[in-house]
Amino acid sequence: MKLRIKFSKTGTMKFISHLDLMRYVQKALRRAEIPVAYSQGFSPHQLLSFAAPLGLGDTSEGDYLDLTVHSMGEPEEFLEKINREMNEEIRLLSVSVQEDKTKPSMALVAAADYCVNLREGHGIAIESFPEFMGQKEIVVRKKSKRTEQEVDIRPMIYSWGMDADGFRRQQEEAEEPLCPVQKVYEEGLTPICYLRLSCGSSSNVKPDLVMEAFCKWLGTEYEPLAFQIHRLETYADLSGGEGKKKFVPLKDQCVP
């Protein structure tokens, strides 16, 4: 059976890279003796994949992984069994059984919500952010492995807000309440804005890129270490690519 599991990654675990996190979860599943399904072939591996890699240093309470198992039992016991094998800074939050024909979350992911926090000792003229977002286009130089090109990221910023409530009012489709971010957080952080950004393999905007563009627009120096990025939720788009986007959290049934 195909499972989609929502998880959080906080605290010092933010220093663990995506690849290392995968290895960590693989080992935890083995320790918990979960009946994980394996691929065929000479060196079988666990049928386990992650929705959208989180940047090193970022935290999250809305990440997803897909896992195929032979059996699950009671969902809460199942999650607890795995959580016991991991440190408290990685928590499996919920699990949903997906239809067999559902696409892997890696292929479904279309957007993610982020809270951008300012670290103590840093400042930024955040009151100008609405003006910045009011622009018709926001052109940035985007570097890929080989090329560097100019891209307008404005269309990839689906919605934004200066506080959690304002952010939510923009999202009629959001059924899930936003989690209070500071609760899972370390001290010395001030949330400054919320963003829903395009995420996934076809188009992807990291919150850092938005903040970098904002700083450039402000004419101030961009200091990457000033911001702590926290991911809140990850979405699929059920619109089928036509008309208005219809975002649903990945934990819901996402058969397109």
Next chain:
Amino acid sequence: MRKLALPEEILLTVEKPARYLGNETNAVHKEKETVDIRFCMCFPDVYEIGMSHLGIQILYDMFNKREDTWCERLYSPWMDLDRVLREKKIPLFALESQDPVKEFDFLGITLQYEMCYTNVLQILDLSGIPFFAADREEADPIVIGGGPCAYNPEPLADFFDLFYIGEGETSYFELLDRYRENQKAGGSRRDFLKMAAGLEGIYVPQFYEAEYGEDGILASFQVKEAYRGIAKDRIKKQVVSDLSGTYYPEKPVVPFIKAVQDRVVLEIQRGCIRGCRFCQAGMIYRPVRERDLEFLKQRAGAMLKSTGQEEISLSSLSSSDYSRLKELVYYLIDEFGSKGVNISLPSLRIDAFALDVMGKVQDIKKSSLTFAPEAGSQRLRDVINKGLTEEVILNGAREAFQGGWNRVKLYFMLGQPTETEEDIEAIAVLSDKIAREYYKLPKDQRNGKVQIVSSTSFFVPKPFTPFQWVRMCTGEEFLEKQRFLSGKLKEQLNRKSIQYNWHEAELTMLEGVFARGDRQLGAALLSAYQKGCMFDSWSEYFHYDRWLEAFEENGIDPMFYTARERTKEELLPWDFIDAGVTKAFLWKEYERALAGQVTPNCKVQCSGCGAGVYQAEICVQKGRA
């Protein structure tokens, strides 16, 4: 968030911050107020290497079994963090508590290879502990060294308070008990060192004095007058007689990042019966002791369960000599193979059994066969007492080729005693013969082209081996041998199938200096460190020129330690250590080497090496214990 010693800005700017976090699966956390002794166990190299070391995992587990002790880990901060720590004056910290090393009672440093000596100084420096043991004050940790390089501790004598000679399982608890007693009694650092000097296997270098003749050779080595009756004249190596009744972790620590050994390690035996004359491990870990099969089965299961690792590796100097290897390996395959656990078997002699096992646990297309003939000719293999014959190698290769393998790795050493050009050429010829063996197979049975990788390292004479007296080649001689071999390989029929890898000569020279060094080297070591030498075994950070300057400034001629033949009578810097094998036995073996006589292995016949005093089973059976 867990308290970390390093602020976020640093962790986000250094390479692999997970090296410095601690809190890995199975790491041990205690309340520091509830323990009497805080022990910081250090492997002086980068995290991924240090975390792969079995010895630390054993001692970590053993120390933490004591309620009064909390043992934590420490590895060398990589160059990027090293710079930051110096710049921001952040003291070096242990992983678990993230507390400064200076707050600990003990700093234990394992000495696995000579090229980590500058990193030992880095650890002391960044921890804020004085370099010289004599300068340390009451609040400084007791710095204790162990591991194979402690069998000649003299180049490091100035920097350590104590050395532990031998296997940690036997005397460490007694040492900790004494420490606690002394603490409770309000005794001083010196009081403790005196107590420690009375324990078996413990060497307190400050209590001894070495005098050198005008020729630089050690003239006398003895306990200082003030410590006669307190410190021992000879330090006896510590050995665990029964390996199944002792400590072995069931819950090894699992790193977040990929370590060099990203697997569970099962030590099946200690010591080696073979007696290769160049091999220090084969002599200092004598006598051979096997672990009980049931013990190993139980530990294998427990460790796989507690770590979630997908691979288990059997560890020993010569796995094929473990008497119940077949039972163990087939048990592991049957029990865990179906659960996707991979089994790796290094140091296995290639024969029908090995090929059967390898075929079951590895992908033949991706794996290769490994032979370590160490010398190309039978004559030289007899000199070094390496029992492997050409026939065995060619038969093993043939069977493997028939089984579908087409990759072979060969390991040789250049510069062993009595080596001639014919011996070196024989390396090329043997490599070619193996390739020819492959092409004897009918074409339809071949799996593409054969690939042979022949690697050479340079021979470094080590203490407590029959070659401890011999002259080591100079750098130029090594390079000449390498060029000669390279030329000979190019003359072979299958030259295109043979790849040649070699080691760097300069690093080998340095290893040679420290391997058989004495106390006179301490000052040069410190100079080299102060010139920025660190991570010497990493070629990008190895600065031979700085080393040469450091030797020059301290009046050290490196060739005195390397390219000088010692006489039978010479007092060697490590003679005060009783490693079981006697000097008389080693000299006899040296003479037999020169005569090209092989010595049978311990299972065939006892050679009276001296390690029988440890009453291991094999020695009792052979009647020499």
